[in-house]
Amino acid sequence: MIEAGASDWPPAPIPTRRLVLRESEAQDRASFVELFASPEVGTYIGGTRPRDELERAMPEVPGRRPGCFVAELDGTMIGMITLDPRDAERRGHIRPEAGEAELGYLFLPEVWGHGYAFEACAAALDWFFGARPGEPVVLSTRSANDRAMRLAAKLGFTEVERFEEYGAEQWFGVRLSTTSAG
Numbered sequence: 001m002i003e004a005g006a007s008d009w010p011p012a013p014i015p016t017r018r019l020v021l022r023e024s025e026a027q028d029r030a031s032f033v034e035l036f037a038s039p040e041v042g043t044y045i046g047g048t049r050p051r052d053e054l055e056r057a058m059p060e061v062p063g064r065r066p067g068c069f070v071a072e073l074d075g076t077m078i079g080m081i082t083l084d085p086r087d088a089e090r091r092g093h094i095r096p097e098a099g100e101a102e103l104g105y106l107f108l109p110e111v112w113g114h115g116y117a118f119e120a121c122a123a124a125l126d127w128f129f130g131a132r133p134g135e136p137v138v139l140s141t142r143s144a145n146d147r148a149m150r151l152a153a154k155l156g157f158t159e160v161e162r163f164e165e166y167g168a169e170q171w172f173g174v175r176l177s178t179t180s181a182g
């Protein structure tokens with residue numbers, strides 16, 4: 001699991017074909033505000049927060065913690081990938097003790113549809129499975145979110161269950177380190 005003080009965090013920047021995954025920097029703050037204020041992004045994360053509230057509350061270097069990658073394109077943050085312990089209080093677990101690593105991602109709407117989420121998530125998963133061999137990763141998304149469902153399948157996640165949460169049906173899946181993304 002990615003935990004504060006983990007010896008393998010932060011990793012060196014991870015280059016992909018078009019992106020770089022790296023730790024957050026102060027220059028990313030405006031993009032973090034944009035992500036969480038975006039009505040399009042908010043549709044999939046339970047709503048948006050007012051921009052002025054985000055400007056006041058956002059730390060100088062947002063997202064600087066173990067398990068949070070910035071996805072950078074040509075020197076600019078376009079999204080983020082997270083690998084965090086799944087909250088034990090939430091539904092959806094594959095272990096009795098819970099706490100599995102959960103993949104999350106958010107990208108600015110203007111870059112949707114270009115394959116960046118797949119490229120960044122695949123690289124983050126490769127890094128995770130190299131750092132934590134044998135550890136599974138879980139993912140949960142609204143089953144009505146067609147894009148997220150296609151991405152989960154392309155990344156090699158398989159369905160474990162569906163359940164109601166946040167007023168909608170959720171799809172919950174797992175990927176084992178032996179599963180390849182294609």
